Amino acid sequence: MIGLLAVKVGMTQVFDADGNLVPVTALRVDPNVVIAKKTKEKDGYDAVVVGFGAIKEKRVSKPVKGQFPEGVTPTRTIREFRGFEKEAAVGDNLGAELFEGVRWVDVTGVSKGKGFQGVVKRWGFGGGRHTHGSKFHREPGSTGQSTYPHKTFKNVKLPGRMGRERVTVLSQRVIQVDTEKQLVLVRGAVPGINKGVVTIRAAVKKQAGR
Numbered sequence: 001m002i003g004l005l006a007v008k009v010g011m012t013q014v015f016d017a018d019g020n021l022v023p024v025t026a027l028r029v030d031p032n033v034v035i036a037k038k039t040k041e042k043d044g045y046d047a048v049v050v051g052f053g054a055i056k057e058k059r060v061s062k063p064v065k066g067q068f069p070e071g072v073t074p075t076r077t078i079r080e081f082r083g084f085e086k087e088a089a090v091g092d093n094l095g096a097e098l099f100e101g102v103r104w105v106d107v108t109g110v111s112k113g114k115g116f117q118g119v120v121k122r123w124g125f126g127g128g129r130h131t132h133g134s135k136f137h138r139e140p141g142s143t144g145q146s147t148y149p150h151k152t153f154k155n156v157k158l159p160g161r162m163g164r165e166r167v168t169v170l171s172q173r174v175i176q177v178d179t180e181k182q183l184v185l186v187r188g189a190v191p192g193i194n195k196g197v198v199t200i201r202a203a204v205k206k207q208a209g210r
Contacts, residue, residue, distance in 0.1 A: 001082065001083045001084065001085065002099070004096075006184065007028045024185040032093065033052075036049040037089075037090060038080075048084040085202075096184050105186060107200055108191075122159065
């Protein structure tokens with residue numbers, strides 16, 4: 001299973017091989033530095049640990065700096081990819097060329113935060129009538145019980161914090177891989193804000209060649 005970290009640039013439109021106009025999200029793959037390799041003999045499983053987003057050494061504490069081998073600049077983000085299918089050595093820089101030939105990917109990011117929201121926006125409640133004299137518009141309504149037990153049960157849809165959650169979009173089609181600009185164009189929307197860090201991996205539910 002191959003995977004990399006990338007930055008969400010934004011959305012645009014491109015023409016595919018059949019001349020159809022396709023909405024795509026551009027993901028820029030900045031250098032992913034291999035900072036460690038885990039083996040089944042030593043760690044119980046095979047994995048590659050990559051770092052993303054270089055950071056000044058003076059901004060890194062000594063315990064964090066100790067994770068990086070000598071000669072490798074500390075990074076802001078670290079991810080581990082199990083069962084990495086490509087050959088990679090510690091210190092190597094991985095880029096968008098890793099996804100050449102891959103047609104389907106899963107993209108994981110942190111969704112946009114929308115703050116504290118009511119039930120209409122957060123859960124899609126229809127609300128009450130908007131006619132004259134109505135006393136019920138956007139309120140959630142009764143939540144407790146009329147008889148025993150006199151309480152509100154857990155997991156009732158109520159107002160609260162919305163967004164800012166880890167979201168994975170499965171099986172997004174790769175429209176184009178631009179190795180010169182280090183861009184991966186995937187069909188459709190990707191969770192998160194522009195300039196946010198996302199994880200791209202080969203789709204787990206679809207084979208790469210289909």
